[in-house]
Amino acid sequence: MTLFTHLKIPGILISSLFFIIACQPANTNRIIEINSPYSYQETLENLNIAISEHNYRIIHKSDIGSAIRERGDEDFPLSIVISFCNITYAKEMMLINEQLINDMPCIMTVRESSNGVIIGTRLMDENVADKKQAEFAARINDNLKKIMVATVL
DSSP, X not given: OOHHXXXXXXXXXXXXXXXXXXXXXXXXXXXXXXXXXXXXXHXXXXXXXXXXXXXXEEEEEEOHHHHHHHTTOTTOOOEEEEEEXXXXXXXXXXXXXXXXXXXXXXXXXXXEETTEEEEEXXXXXXXXXXXXXXXXXXXXXXXXXXXXXXXXX
C-alpha cells in the first residue's frame, strides 16, 4: 500500500501538486523546495516512507539543526540533510558517465523556517549534450519530485 492509497488522496490533488513542483522556474543551482503542511517530525517520518516506497535506501542523515542546538544555540531551527541511493540507478549512472558520481547520493533536506517546514532537493542537470545522460537525469528528477509530493501529501 502506498502513502497515496493509505491517505486516500484524490488523484487530482496529487497531479496538481506534482504540476506545481514540475513548473517551478528554472533554477541554475537546481534546487527546488516546497512547504510541508506537517510538523518537522511528521515531515521526516513521511520522507522516510516516501524514500523507501520509491526503492531508495537512506545511507546517511546529517542532523545539522540538532548539532547546532547541542553547541548552545537551543532555539536554532531544526534542519537535516538525508542522503539516499538506489544501487541499480547508481550503476546505470556510472556506466553512462562516471563523473555523475558527483551528483550522488540523492539528497532531501527538511528544515524549520519562518515560513514553516520546508522540504528541498537538488535536481540533476538535464541540460547536457549526451542523450542517455539527459534521459537518466530526467528520470531521477522525476523520482525526486515524486518523493517530495509523497512527503507532503
